[in-house]
Amino acid sequence: MTTAISIKNLGKTYANGLEALKGVSLEIEQGDFFALLGPNGAGKSTIIGVLSTLVNKSSGSVEIFGKNVDTHVYETKLDLGVVPQEVNFSQFEKVRDIVMTQAGYYGMPRALATERCEKYLRKLGLWEKRDERSRSLSGGMKRRLMIARALVHEPRLLILDEPTAGVDIELRRSMWEFLTEINNNGTTIVLTTHYLEEAEQLCRNIAIIDEGKIIENTSMRELLAELDSQTFILDTASKIPENFDIGLECATVRKIDDHSIELVVSGELSINDVFSQFDKLEVKVDGMRNKTNRLEQLFLSKLKGE
Amino acid sequence: MFTNHKFIAFETIVVREIRRFTRIWLQTLVPPAMMIGLYFVIFGNLVGRRIGEMGGFQYMEFIVPGLIMMSVIQNSYSNVVSSFFSHKFQHSIEEVLVSPVPNYVILCGFVVGGMARGLGVGAIVTAMSLFFTDLSIQNIPITIAVVLLTSIVFSLAGFINALFANSFDDISIVPTFVLTPLIYLGGVFYSVDLLPPFWKFISALNPIFYMVNTFRYGILGSSDVNVVWSFSILLLFIVILYCCCIFLLRRGTGLRT
Structure with missing residues (x-):
């Protein structure tokens, strides 16, 4: 089976001297639903930052679907969709414009972008809100909008950094169903969450990171055993x-x-x-x-x- | 990324930028036009009548090119610096950074967005000036070339300011303490012939002086500077600022940790 993510000896020391990652090595198979767990400040978001090129690594190498993120920048970015922890879209733009703009960044022709935009906004229950400014959305809707935006170019790998934080239980369960569906359709998903029930329900494999080191990396079944x-x-x-x-x-x-x-x-x-x-x-x-x-x-x- | 994909990404950034400044037109288009309108009324009309001629032209005729250029410079700069910094502040810049858009496409998109506002406000100011004076352009190619190149220079400069800015204060320091004095001392309101030799020499070190005077040459057919020298300076600035922007983007200055 192809490896979706291959991280070798990844190190990151921030300018203030904080060593966030201390030689992290991790392999995630294609098609996996993978949980990356750890307490606050353990290094989860730093790993995601390196994968999405928002954080410059200090050492080590990262490959996405066998391609190095440093040497194959465009190919690896095309394969990647990221849902960050914090809301990171313009609060003044309309819901549809946010998704359409993201499609434009991936070079999608307008007709295809329009079709995908409608598809994902409908799937995530945001179609009725398409002409509203994003600042008027509830917290849960904003999270769903970030998922729709990350999926508009249909990446093979989706990274979700605490996607259900602050989301009510009903909505959380509907998001679980949606994520399971896209995982069943072949998208590799990496999930970080503080809701361990969520990781247990959704994920097949798991890594636990603490103080910048992987302290456990196994299947969910083996871990629970x-x-x-x-x-x-x-x-x-x-x-x-x-x-x-x-x-x-x-x-x-x-x-x-x-x-x-x-x-x-x-x-x-x-x-x-x-x-x-x-x-x-x-x-x-x-x-x-x-x-x-x-x-x-x-x-x-x-x-x-x- | 294929060329047509890059073009779609470029077009997306430009459309987004134009949509932004037209959405908030009461903040972006009306105030600069109103301010320049007041310059026309007070300096051009009321004070200008008492001044008489400047550089061989009626004072109102003399200051119109400078005021048009002033609006182009200020608006090109402020559009890029405020828009890019807002994207940084709201973290929405991450949308484009995680996508496969090359750095030069990001830069060109924001620069063209800045030019659109700069030239848009310039066009409004030009239209307003027709209420005060007859404007006949003496050299259309030079007029268009200098206004386009100047707009590019200040859009690039605004981009660098936005990359380094960490707060809203940081995006107003350069326009207030650097740009405005350079514009006012760049021969917008007076001819350099009026200055003593020392201040003439100081004016020659101000790049905006060349831009304003070359634009004035395009419109009035008269200038304090050598036009070829002015275009050389403009092109040199564009190359230097573009290289700085690309270097900073590649390094991730102000964007990546």
Whole structure:
């Protein structure tokens, strides 16, 4: 399979002496939906800045679809669409003009640009707002406009820097569906987000960066398999007796109140075994949820170096 | 990027620039025209009648070319500096920086945008001057060439100012403290023959002096300077400023971290 992004020993030291990237190496396959996670200031946006040529690297090399970004500037830029963290379009221009202008920068003839503009504004629910000035859009609409703008030249690689920050849950889920659709159609997507649930839902592979270094780079499945225990909150129909014990070696329970318990299940034990035991004890479970997101649990433990 | 793609990108930048300054015409087109109109009324008409002749022409006739050139210079410069800095300030310049548009196309797009406003305001001022004096152009090719080249020079200069600017103060320092004194001391309102030898020599160091006087030569057929020398200076400035802009763009000065 072709590599969409190949980063080798990437280093970046800013003029103020801050070493944002310390020899980052990363490979992302074509067609992947890849999560780049890390705490604030870890170096995620610097990597995106280098890929999009807004940040000059200090060392290392970057290739997009096998072409070096320094020597094949035009080809690599044609393959790339970027949705930045901050709104970066003119607040005084109309929605349609912003997308059409971007199409013009990619040398698209007017007829094709008009067709693509309508296609993506409709897909992202902005067609009705096409003649409005961008400053009148809500936060979520502005984010969608940036996605439409980044897609107008139909790049093979789309980089999204926290695309759903500040977006309500309904809109976030509709954006997930849209991104999954374009990924299924062959677009490689790199996503940075602080919503770890989002990364877990969407991404197949993941890298965690901290203090300018990649500390984990694996598939989502393998990473989640590293969890040695999971914590659930269970709501029960019947009243839970005092000193309730589930009677299983690899599971512990803690009563929260009369109708809910916290259950910690180790990796060796199947959830089926736990429920069989509840049946035996005649405890009817009404509902069950993870106490914390699984990826969040792992993310925090990786950052702590556990 | 293919040539036709580059042309579409260039056209996109130019159209965007023209759309910008025409959208805010009350800020970009009316005030300069009004200011020059006041110059015509006060200096040309009221004061000028008492002055009589200057350089062999009625004072109003004498100052019209200078005032047209002043509006072209100021507006070409301020359009590029304010537009490019606004794009920087709003980060919308990133739209074009992440796209495959070559640096020289970006530069030419903004320069032509600056020229469009400079020449647009120049045309308005020229039309206004017809209310005060009869304007017959003596040498059309020289008049057009000098106004176009001057507009290019100051659009390029505005671009460099915008690259280095970090705040709105930075885009007003050069026009206020450099451009305006050079224009006023560039022979817009007087003939260099009136000056003592020392100030004549100082005037000869001011590039705007050559631009104003060559434009005056094109319109009135009389000038304080050698026209060939003036065009050489203009072309030299264009080459130097263009090279500086391309160097700064390639380096990412003020744009890339």
